[in-house]
Amino acid sequence: MENFNAIPVFVAVAQQGGFSAAARELNISKSAVSKRITQLEQQLGVRLIHRTTRKLSLTEAGERYYEYSLQATRAAQQAEDAVGELQGEPRGLLRINAPMSFGRLHIAPLIAEFLQRYPLIQMDLVLDDNTLNIIEQGFDLAIRATRLPDSTLIARKLAPLRSVICAAPEYPFRTALTSPACLADENCLLYSYSDDASHWEFMPQPETGEAALHVKVSGNYRVNNSEALLEAILAGAGIGRLPSFAAAEYIRQGKLIRLFPEYSMPVKTMYAVYPERHYMPAKVRAFLEFASEKLGKDTPHWDAGLFRC
Incomplete structure (x- = not known):
């Protein structure tokens, strides 16, 4: 178990595709990331990552180690979720991904009120029109304009998208x-x-x-x-x-x-999607309820008077 603390670092490198990006994700120095990965490889006695001047890639051993490392990080997350469910007030870092335009126009203006209502939550909002893998990228929740086919995600309707x-x-x-x-x-x-x-x-x-x-x-x-x-x-x-x-x-x-x-024109639906978990973190439940309160209507505020009901 001496390598357990290195698992989040290795997972971040694998997911971010490099030491610099992993360092930014973990809020530590690039040299600290490189040193931890080198120590991990020395302790395991096998190379996990191919290093070139252009990019990093996992070796066969690295791919296998990554698979089990993900299981370990998810188990740790479930443990945190189980404890968090017992907490009286939502708290912790909440990472949300949303489409650029909708996020800027209708999610970002709500953040100040949400954080005032839940002062123990820290928010990390990432606006991106690309469909990111929220599990691999470590998001708690994402806003999507369509239901995702991934069966490991739960989708909750927020509002019609006309x-x-x-x-x-x-x-x-x-x-x-x-x-x-x-x-x-x-x-x-x-x-x-x-x-x-x-x-x-x-x-x-x-x-x-x-x-x-x-x-x-x-x-x-x-x-x-x-x-x-x-x-x-x-x-x-x-x-x-x-x-x-x-x-x-x-x-x-x-x-x-x-x-x-x-x-x-064909109507789509705006969903909040999140990973299936045994215990829903209080911070995720708080944002879902808040978003439904502000956006979750058959006729959202921006559509008032524009469409026949």
Whole structure:
């Protein structure tokens, strides 16, 4: 068991892909990380990590040691969770991952109130539009715009995620937009992380009896961030499909025109996802309840008045 204290260091190096990144993650020096890994390899009598000038990679022995090290760290986490459940007030470091735009617009503004309500919690909020592995990256909870297929994660619904088609009043329309099909002739700006970026679906109101429309669109700008897309649309560069959480306020101010409000678009769901555990840490439960209180509505505050219920 003399190597037990080295396990978190080794796991951090394996997950972060380098000594420097692991040192930042653990809040210790790079030299301390390197020294601990060297000592671990000497004590085990085997090389765990291939070191090159460009990157680090695990050896076969390192892969096997990493597999069991993860089990050890998860067991230690479960032990902490079990004790934490008995604590009267939520406490400890809470690591949350959220999409960049939604996190900045609707999670970050809530943090001050949350920390005032739970002063013994420390928050580490990471905003990233890439889908990170929350278990390997050590997150307690993540906000996701879709349910993840990983069966080891539990998903809790927070709010519906609706989309709208928008343009600035200054945008020079090429045609009279009599139907969503006309968008095929317009300059449509695309969100590149969407799995249907260039195929937009429009669903008429049920009472019309009309079939859904599928329109293939194209344009001269594609970007992987909703706020960057919003900026281009506000500047009149083109027509775009935006999440209502980003566009709603600009529609109310008249800075954006919502096109085809008589049609709806496919609705996704914003989830809070977290690893399955025998004991839910009090800090995680506190944030779930807080987020549900602030965001968990069939009609979240940003959608008020924009959609038919």
